[in-house]
Amino acid sequence: MLKSATDRLGIPSPAPSSSSNPSSRSTSPTPSTASLASSTTSASTAHRTSMMYASPRSPGRPLPQGGQLPKPTGSSSGLLPPQSHHSGSRTPTTNTTTSPGIPTVLRKISVSTPTTTTTKPVIPPLATQQVAHTSPAPSHLDPHSSTPAAATIPTAATIPTAASTTAVANPPGGSKTENVTVTVRIRPFSSSELKVAGGPTEVWTVGDTGSSIAYTDDYAVQARRVAVDYNYDHALTGSDNELIYNTSVKNLVQSAMEGYNGTVFAYGQTSSGKTYSGTENQPGITPRAVEDVFKYIRENSDREFLLRVSYLEIYNESIRDLLSPEAIDLRIHEDKRRGVYVSPLKEEIVTAPSQVMRIIERGDYQRHVSSTDFNAHSSRSHSIFQIVIESRDRSSATAGSPTARRPGSKSASAVRVSQLNLIDLAGSEKASSNEERRKEGAFINKSLLTLGTVISKLTEEKGAHIPYRDSKLTRILQSSLNGSARVSVICTISPSYLNVEESNNTLKFAARVKKIVTKAQTNQVMDDKALLEKYRREISELKAQLMLTAGDGSAGAGPGSGSAASGPQQAELSSLLQKERRKHEEEMVEMNMVRNALKERIDHLTKLILTSSSVHTKGAGAPDPPMGRYTVETSADGTVMDFPKEIESRLARKDTIVKELQLELEAQQEKMALMKNALEKAVKGDSVDLEKTLAKVENMDEHNPPREKFLSKKRASIMNIKNLEEFDSVDGEDLAALKALQQQHPEKKQDTTLQRLDSRESGKSVLAIDEEEEDEELMDTPWNRAELQSLRQAKRELEIIVMDQERKLEDMVAFEDSDEFRELIIEMEEQREKIVAMEEEREGFKIMITELRNTIRKMEIAGPSSSSGPGAGTNGTAGGGASASASSAASTMAAAAAARIREVEQVAQKERRLRMEEQTRNMARIASLEAELTMLKAELSVRNLADF
Numbered sequence: 035m036l037k038s039a040t041d042r043l044g045i046p047s048p049a050p051s052s053s054s055n056p057s058s059r060s061t062s063p064t065p066s067t068a069s070l071a072s073s074t075t076s077a078s079t080a081h082r083t084s085m086m087y088a089s090p091r092s093p094g095r096p097l098p099q100g101g102q103l104p105k106p107t108g109s110s111s112g113l114l115p116p117q118s119h120h121s122g123s124r125t126p127t128t129n130t131t132t133s134p135g136i137p138t139v140l141r142k143i144s145v146s147t148p149t150t151t152t153t154k155p156v157i158p159p160l161a162t163q164q165v166a167h168t169s170p171a172p173s174h175l176d177p178h179s180s181t182p183a184a185a186t187i188p189t190a191a192t193i194p195t196a197a198s199t200t201a202v203a204n205p206p207g208g209s210k211t212e213n214v215t216v217t218v219r220i221r222p223f224s225s226s227e228l229k230v231a232g233g234p235t236e237v238w239t240v241g242d243t244g245s246s247i248a249y250t251d252d253y254a255v256q257a258r259r260v261a262v263d264y265n266y267d268h269a270l271t272g273s274d275n276e277l278i279y280n281t282s283v284k285n286l287v288q289s290a291m292e293g294y295n296g297t298v299f300a301y302g303q304t305s306s307g308k309t310y311s312g313t314e315n316q317p318g319i320t321p322r323a324v325e326d327v328f329k330y331i332r333e334n335s336d337r338e339f340l341l342r343v344s345y346l347e348i349y350n351e352s353i354r355d356l357l358s359p360e361a362i363d364l365r366i367h368e369d370k371r372r373g374v375y376v377s378p379l380k381e382e383i384v385t386a387p388s389q390v391m392r393i394i395e396r397g398d399y400q401r402h403v404s405s406t407d408f409n410a411h412s413s414r415s416h417s418i419f420q421i422v423i424e425s426r427d428r429s430s431a432t433a434g435s436p437t438a439r440r441p442g443s444k445s446a447s448a449v450r451v452s453q454l455n456l457i458d459l460a461g462s463e464k465a466s467s468n469e470e471r472r473k474e475g476a477f478i479n480k481s482l483l484t485l486g487t488v489i490s491k492l493t494e495e496k497g498a499h500i501p502y503r504d505s506k507l508t509r510i511l512q513s514s515l516n517g518s519a520r521v522s523v524i525c526t527i528s529p530s531y532l533n534v535e536e537s538n539n540t541l542k543f544a545a546r547v548k549k550i551v552t553k554a555q556t557n558q559v560m561d562d563k564a565l566l567e568k569y570r571r572e573i574s575e576l577k578a579q580l581m582l583t584a585g586d587g588s589a590g591a592g593p594g595s596g597s598a599a600s601g602p603q604q605a606e607l608s609s610l611l612q613k614e615r616r617k618h619e620e621e622m623v624e625m626n627m628v629r630n631a632l633k634e635r636i637d638h639l640t641k642l643i644l645t646s647s648s649v650h651t652k653g654a655g656a657p658d659p660p661m662g663r664y665t666v667e668t669s670a671d672g673t674v675m676d677f678p679k680e681i682e683s684r685l686a687r688k689d690t691i692v693k694e695l696q697l698e699l700e701a702q703q704e705k706m707a708l709m710k711n712a713l714e715k716a717v718k719g720d721s722v723d724l725e726k727t728l729a730k731v732e733n734m735d736e737h738n739p740p741r742e743k744f745l746s747k748k749r750a751s752i753m754n755i756k757n758l759e760e761f762d763s764v765d766g767e768d769l770a771a772l773k774a775l776q777q778q779h780p781e782k783k784q785d786t787t788l789q790r791l792d793s794r795e796s797g798k799s800v801l802a803i804d805e806e807e808e809d810e811e812l813m814d815t816p817w818n819r820a821e822l823q824s825l826r827q828a829k830r831e832l833e834i835i836v837m838d839q840e841r842k843l844e845d846m847v848a849f850e851d852s853d854e855f856r857e858l859i860i861e862m863e864e865q866r867e868k869i870v871a872m873e874e875e876r877e878g879f880k881i882m883i884t885e886l887r888n889t890i891r892k893m894e895i896a897g898p899s900s901s902s903g904p905g906a907g908t909n910g911t912a913g914g915g916a917s918a919s920a921s922s923a924a925s926t927m928a929a930a931a932a933a934r935i936r937e938v939e940q941v942a943q944k945e946r947r948l949r950m951e952e953q954t955r956n957m958a959r960i961a962s963l964e965a966e967l968t969m970l971k972a973e974l975s976v977r978n979l980a981d982f
């Protein structure tokens with residue numbers, strides 16, 4: 035319902051429990067039952083944005099036709115502004131922080147009074163003193179409901195009292211005592227609710243007064259429920275966002291413009307319609323509120339305004355600046371002057387509704403939204419969109435000289451400062467099936483529970499300790515809940531019996547909130563802590579300077595041509611005259627430059643201050659101001675950061691990023707060297723413990739920034755670059771104007787500045803200049819842009835190198851992980867084993883041959899001795915015959931042995947030959963594998979060389 039900042043107004047009910055009696059069926063329509071056809075059509079094109087804010091999100095779920103729902107009394111419309119889906123390419127964020135108007139350099143040079151060179155804290159709205167309130171409280175705020183208007187909480191004692199010496203009473207406004215405005219909206223059936231067995235059963239009906247909600251008779255009978263009757267300011271059904279805006283928010287916006295703090299929030303279980311943004315033609319609450327803010331300015335010609343906006347989210351109990359996404363975990367502060375506030379938070383000065391909507395869109399894009407079991411586009415964070423409105427009576431704003439505008443000067447009228455907070459709460463929900471969603475859900479439920487507790491204590495236990503600090507949400511809402519703001523709560527419920535328990539919880543919450551009484555007061559400040567005052571004074575001073583530079587050009591014309599002198603005297607005089615004239619002309623040119631620069635600055639500042647006529651002009655088709663151009667940033671102590679500081683901090687952030695990138699690059703290089711080394715060893719045939727190497731690399735990863743973190747930093751830096759690009763688009767001053775100003779204010783510092791700028795113009799290295807002049811101020815100038823651009827370029831190059839290195843490393847790791855690589859290694863190992871086996875076999879054969887040879891030799895030696903033995907000398911015949919026989923046997927044996935040896939030798943030789951051939955083949959194979967690896971290695975080396 036309120037999904038972008040505007041649509042979410044529902045209050046979280048405790049985690050839903052499923053209801054009973056699924057078979058019960060609604061037989062009679064509620065008093066004003068109508069076909070859903072029209073709602074269905076609009077819902078099908080609905081976009082999701084916070085009900086309060088209105089930036090494009092995803093299309094809402096279409097409601098099936100035929101569902102029964104109470105007919106709205108007005109035309110159908112979404113609460114949130116039309117939004118586009120978040121998915122897909124993101125809109126570049128452009129949260130450039132710039133100071134309004136002309137770059138600081140010009141401001142500083144042209145404005146000589148110290149008050150314009152130092153930005154002071156902007157005083158937030160706060161009550162200083164109660165004064166009778168003159169504007170009538172809206173009728174809808176009267177506690178007319180039957181809900182007991184018990185426990186009045188915030189009284190003057192609980193409202194932050196202003197301690198600022200510059201704050202004054204609030205004469206024109208006063209205070210408004212009233213109950214919180216509570217509106218409940220029952221959304222139409224969703225498609226899943228329509229699909230339940232037995233058809234949809236309507237549980238709730240809106241009473242004839244349009245302010246009470248009760249069970250339908252059918253449901254009460256079927257479910258045997260005891261009748262309930264809840265009373266609020268407004269009870270609505272359907273999809274009409276205009277109706278809900280007009281009844282619940284419009285008055286609050288009006289009074290915010292009148293100087294009262296206002297807070298709107300949507301509460302309800304998940305998917306109950308808090309964020310429902312309606313259709314393109316039926317914007318949600320936020321765009322309507324923004325439109326009304328500007329409408330008010332258009333219609334109030336007696337006042338001038340200055341608007342600035344901020345947008346934050348509370349995600350998992352951490353506060354994040356949605357307009358400066360790199361700023362996370364922001365802190366909550368409190369002081370008597372400002373009350374409770376978040377810092378450092380970026381605020382952008384806005385001058386047109388479309389500009390505000392673009393800022394919201396940008397913030398919504400950063401916001402945590404996910405698909406859950408219950409809602410395809412569920413808000414996972416609470417978001418707070420804030421508009422700070424400064425205004426002042428125009429008659430006092432234009433009257434008076436710069437001196438009359440000195441801080442504390444009684445002649446300057448006080449500036450009214452108020453806040454309008456559009457809060458889109460995340461919805462309470464049952465446990466989700468996804469772990470991350472579950473974790474988010476736990477944080478959401480816890481903070482909503484704390485909100486419930488705070489409200490109970492506020493309304494039921496007088497004097498009890500209020501646990502605001504138990505959650506960031508309640509802490510931030512503290513100023514609103516404790517009574518110093520007007521509050522409107524929109525609670526959203528489902529019409530289905532499936533969610534009846536959660537709806538009951540929401541309705542009870544709404545009844546409790548209704549009891550809270552607030553006493554909002556107007557807040558005024560009289561010093562330059564209001565930007566409006568600061569800019570107005572600067573304009574006055576610039577105008578005074580402009581007056582001083584005005585001249586008719588006749589002065590210094592020198593003696594006329596009708597001089598009585600003659601001859602050489604006249605020649606001399608005329609030469610002097612010409613010289614004088616030239617000098618005078620030069621002075622005039624310079625003076626004009628100064629005047630132009632002053633005019634430009636006045637023009638810039640004047641544009642930031644909105645009046646009925648300037649807003650009209652914009653509405654009539656003038657181009658919107660560039661996004662994020664006029665930005666202020668508050669530091670922890672609430673001081674608005676000055677422009678050079680902002681640039682410096684951006685540059686410092688960039689430096690850090692570049693350093694981190696370099697470190698990452700070095701780490702990547704080290705890893706690559708390790709892997710290369712391992713690969714080389716493997717190629718050479720050395721044994722490599724791949725696992726060990728990988729473990730080492732992983733270990734290095736652990737000691738270096740994790741990849742995710744690194745990538746997110748890279749994303750952040752890219753975002754920064756986009757911001758800087760936005761910054762680049764700032765147009766305006768030029769070197770000539772600066773030179774002219776230097777002529778007028780020839781202080782040393784400006785000289786140096788111009789020298790720097792000149793050097794940059796002539797192409798001299800920005801870094802070299804910085805080394806020479808470290809303490810120089812950085813300014814919003816085209817020359818600084820050159821510096822930023824060169825930094826950006828360097829960063830881009832580094833990013834490209836890092837990415838390439840990563841890719842190379844991935845290639846190498848992938849190759850080492852590949853089957854091909856593993857097969858190669860295995861094959862090489864097998865071949866080596868084979869060679870070793872062959873060597874062993876050959877050794878075996880060698881031993882065998884040696885043994886055989888020895889045997890032969892022994893036999894040959896034994897042969898002759900046995901033939902000349904005892905038989906030969908004693909018995910010539912018989913002995914000779916035996917000897918011959920033995921000799922012949924020995925010869926036969928020897929021959930056989932020799933034959934055997936030859937045979938073995940031949941086999942061995944053949945075997946050796948075969949082995950040799952195989953070995954040669956293997957060697958060739960190894961050589962080819964090695965060549966292949968060498969080639970791969972060479973290829974990688976070449977790529978590496980190219981990288982470095």
Ligand SMILES: Nc1ncnc2c1ncn2[C@@H]1O[C@H](COP(=O)(O)OP(=O)(O)OP(=O)(O)O)[C@@H](O)[C@H]1O
Nearest residue numbers: 035094095273304305306307308309310412413461
């Ligand atoms: N009044 C309505 N008319 C038509 N459709 C609606 C209405 N309210 C909600 N819807 C539809 O119901 C679905 C859920 O609504 P929405 O996203 O606004 O819920 P939510 O309360 O913001 O949920 P979460 O807390 O999870 O963010 C959306 O598809 C939306 O289009």
